[in-house]
Amino acid sequence: xxxxxxxxxxxxxxxxxxxxxxxxxxxxxxxxxxxxxxxxxxxxxxxxxxxxxxxxxxxxxxxxxxxxxxxxxxxxxxxxxxxxxxxxxxxxxxxxxxxxxxxxxxxxxxxxxxxxxxxxxxxxxxxxxxxxxxxxxxxxxxxxxxxxxxxxxxxxxxxxxxxxxxxxxxxxxxxxxxxxxxxxxxxxxxxxxxxxxxxxxxxxxxxxxxxxxxxxxxxxxxxxxxxxxxxxxxxxxxxxxxxxxxxxxxxxxxxxxxxxxx
Numbered sequence: 001x002x003x004x005x006x007x008x009x010x011x012x013x014x015x016x017x018x019x020x021x022x023x024x025x026x027x028x029x030x031x032x033x034x035x036x037x038x039x040x041x042x043x044x045x046x047x048x049x050x051x052x053x054x055x056x057x058x059x060x061x062x063x064x065x066x067x068x069x070x071x072x073x074x075x076x077x078x079x080x081x082x083x084x085x086x087x088x089x090x091x092x093x094x095x096x097x098x099x100x101x102x103x104x105x106x107x108x109x110x111x112x113x114x115x116x117x118x119x120x121x122x123x124x125x126x127x128x129x130x131x132x133x134x135x136x137x138x139x140x141x142x143x144x145x146x147x148x149x150x151x152x153x154x155x156x157x158x159x160x161x162x163x164x165x166x167x168x169x170x171x172x173x174x175x176x177x178x179x180x181x182x183x184x185x186x187x188x189x190x191x192x193x194x195x196x197x198x199x200x201x202x203x204x205x206x207x208x209x210x211x212x213x214x215x216x217x218x219x220x221x222x223x224x225x226x227x228x229x230x231x232x233x234x235x236x237x238x239x240x241x242x243x244x245x246x247x248x249x250x251x252x253x254x255x256x257x258x259x260x261x262x
Contacts, residue, residue: 009107019108019116020123027124035131042073042135049196061198063227070141071226072195074132074150075157075218078125082158083186085121086165087178094169100260110257118162118249125158126151133226144228153225156241157218161186163245163252170255189215217241 010018027034046066054065061068093099103113130151136142168181192199192206193215199207210216217237224230 012112015108015112016116016119019103019113020120022103023116023120024123039131039135041077042070042132045073046070046136046139066139067141067143067227068223069196070136070139071150071223072193072219073136074129074154074222074226075193075215076190076195077128077132078154078157078218079161079186079189079215081128082121082125082160082162083165083182085124086117086162087169087172087181088175090117090166090169091172091175091178095173095175104260110260111253114166114253114256115249118159118166118252121162121165122155122159125161126155129154129157129222136226142226144226146225146228146230150222150225153218153221153238153241156245157214159245160214160241160248163248166252167248167255170252170259189213192216193219195219214241214244 046069050066050069054069057065059065100113104110133142133147133150137147165181168178172178172181192202192210193213194210199210199216202210217240220237221234221241224234
């Protein structure tokens with residue numbers, strides 16, 4: 001009689017969450033160093049742009065310039081933290097620390113590992129958005145209880161830009177080449193997304209480009225939630241973010257899977 005114990009392999013959700021938990025543990029090992037920047041960077045932007053430039057701008061769309069700029073910082077912070085996490089961070093884990101060699105030696109597969117990565121990027125987008133929200137609230141720049149929903153938009157933003165970063169990681173083999181993506185793509189998005197000026201003030205061609213940028217829709221949603229000025233077009237912004245996630249994540253996993261197999 002065979003008395004061997006058969007252990008069922010963990011399910012998909014458990015495998016994904018185990019990758020997420022691994023990143024969570026590593027992050028909170030140095031929580032002070034990792035959590036310090038999201039609280040300080042908004043202060044620098046508010047001081048230099050919101051309050052500095054704001055001295056020369058009376059109002060913009062019926063509000064103080066600092067009130068206009070501050071909500072957009074929640075979205076941009078989510079974008080940049082997710083981008084760096086799944087470009088430089090993933091590349092280092094892949095090429096230098098060989099973390100995935102260990103992960104893939106377990107029942108966790110390539111798809112499980114990188115779905116976990118994308119969800120972790122979304123979680124960091126949520127956390128950093130929350131950090132910025134807390135920071136700007138001390139300056140009286142939060143005017144609505146709907147602002148509590150803003151970190152959820154940060155989560156969606158983190159997933160999208162984490163997936164886009166993963167696509168770049170699947171093609172880039174030299175870590176310094178990520179500078180082309182960050183400077184050539186993310187920085188223009190930062191300036192064209194309506195954080196510092198209304199999109200309608202841009203040239204017509206750039207307006208069309210701006211409406212194709214996920215960050216623009218995140219900024220619109222953040223501003224509506226933080227300032228309590230929700231309108232019908234915010235539904236379209238939310239739908240844009242939700243609809244774009246499945247194809248972008250699917251393509252990112254497909255690309256990184258090819259990279260790992262090669």
